[in-house]
Amino acid sequence: MKEDKMRTTLFCDTCMDDTEHEVTYVDKILYQIRCVECEKSHSRGSEIQRELYLNYMERVFSKPKRFKNEAGENLPHFLFSLPYRVMSKPFRTYKEIKNMFNYKRKI
Numbered sequence: 001m002k003e004d005k006m007r008t009t010l011f012c013d014t015c016m017d018d019t020e021h022e023v024t025y026v027d028k029i030l031y032q033i034r035c036v037e038c039e040k041s042h043s044r045g046s047e048i049q050r051e052l053y054l055n056y057m058e059r060v061f062s063k064p065k066r067f068k069n070e071a072g073e074n075l076p077h078f079l080f081s082l083p084y085r086v087m088s089k090p091f092r093t094y095k096e097i098k099n100m101f102n103y104k105r106k107i
Contacts, residue, residue: 002027007036014038027052052100 003026010021012035024032029051034041071078 003031004028010035012038012040014040027055029055056096056100 003024005022005024007020007022009018010033011017012019012021015035015037019038020036022032022034022036023030024034026048029048030044031048032041032043
């Protein structure tokens with residue numbers, strides 16, 4: 001999971017003014033908006049779990065098509081990198097699923 005935080009100015013309904021807010025994205029999905037002044041936050045909670053899972057499954061099901069496109073674009077590079085990718089994919093998949101469950105506990 002890649003968690004990105006950025007700061008922006010938004011209108012806060014508690015402060016009744018334009019204040020600085022911290023906006024958090026998880027894998028490019030809006031997760032939380034928190035007012036820096038009053039510390040009030042709005043989060044999407046369990047909705048994000050579903051979206052993260054759906055994004056992961058979409059990537060899994062689209063992998064054969066992406067694999068085919070990559071092989072067609074640059075076959076020598078594709079064949080050269082294939083053994084490493086085949087060996088490392090289970091570990092990368094395990095790490096991503098582990099991070100997804102760890103993030104679930106965080107929510």
